[in-house]
């Protein structure tokens with residue numbers, strides 16, 4: 001079900017079998033790993049939806065993550081969805097692991113920024129959104145935990161706008177109903193483009209329902225706001241709004257697609273990741289609007305000459321597997337035993353949570369060319385912008401509780417120097433231990 005075919009098409013249109021990479025990022029506890037679990041379930045990659053709280057999720061499956069009840073390393077899983085192939089990278093949200101989040105954002109086609117419906121907490125998104133905006137990464141904001149939201153979506157949107165320079169475009173309005181204790185709960189949403197109302201279910205796709213009459217004024221205001229924002233980047237839509245012509249849905253979808261792809265707007269979706277609410281809507285938006293690998297490679301100014309080119313965005317040293325380099329293949333193909341920059345690639349794997357599925361060939365997909373030799377320890381070729389040098393002091397997992405508690409001490413290792421390529425601006429030096437200071441003891 002979740003097999004990525006080796007002959008993957010690298011570009012195309014929705015349903016063409018193309019492969020795209022999406023980063024799930026956001027603050028710690030915002031619900032990224034639960035959302036990943038729902039995505040895997042909704043796309044049929046798993047037959048049972050686990051939970052991070054119960055320690056049964058595909059993500060956060062490492063012993064360290066289970067023990068701490070939080071993500072401590074990247075979770076990677078690939079799925080097939082409506083004829084396309086997807087790899088989701090769920091980065092740990094804790095600030096100590098921010099380097100991992102930036103590493104995944106560097107290689108993704110689009111990002112989903114997961115946040116809680118709490119306006120006072122949006123400030124935690126600032127560094128993430130700055131990185132995303134500086135690098136022009138198309139991103140969707142997913143306001144999660146809508147089931148337990150107390151704040152109004154309007155207030156949340158205003159708060160989000162204060163930490164983002166991109167225009168927030170709300171795609172849905174929540175349908176609320178009073179609860180017996182005098183509060184309110186969200187029971188569904190209205191899609192502002194299709195103008196259809198849906199009722200959430202505790203699992204599975206939401207039910208299409210009749211538009212509640214009382215939501216019409218709110219829906220009208222939110223839709224007008226959405227169209228006005230989109231028209232800032234499209235004169236045709238602007239003309240139609242001025243002349244009071246109802247725009248075609250196809251024009252609205254096209255504008256959303258183009259303006260999202262160009263990182264001019266940040267669409268905002270609602271949902272509850274741990275109960276599949278809004279997950280299929282999110283997947284559909286990704287399916288139609290996520291740029292393909294060739295577009296992302298262009299955004300990254302990577303050469304497109306068909307030569308095998310991969311980017312290593314993370315290196316893991318594991319007790320039983322040895323050294324594993326997480327790579328995204330941008331063009332061409334990698335195969336076992338292939339020589340890259342004079343170094344031999346060991347085995348190739350596709351990760352699915354903690355599982356490593358062996359691959360013969362990898363094309364345009366994140367994979368793990370693993371090598372027990374120091375083969376990948378030195379620069380492979382100029383196509384690997386981040387050559388990784390081994391940090392001999394790095395132990396994974398940390399062996400004792402004492403190691404963990406002393407881990408908060410500042411890292412004293414000098415930053416890793418990255419050789420400068422004449423054709424590429426010098427990357428910022430990063431510490432070999434920046435993944436978690438804990439590991440540099």
Ligand SMILES: Nc1nc2c(ncn2[C@@H]2O[C@H](COP(=O)(O)OP(=O)(O)O)[C@@H](O)[C@H]2O)c(=O)[nH]1
Nearest residue numbers: 028029030031032033034052145148272273274
């Ligand atoms: N009420 C509610 N709780 C959620 C939702 N999604 C996740 N959670 C809870 O939030 C906590 C953190 O979730 P997790 O997925 O581990 O967050 P992460 O740190 O961002 O990966 C867990 O206790 C989840 O059960 C949601 O949609 N609604």
Ligand SMILES: [Mg+2]
Nearest residue numbers: 032033070071
């Ligand atoms: Mg997590």
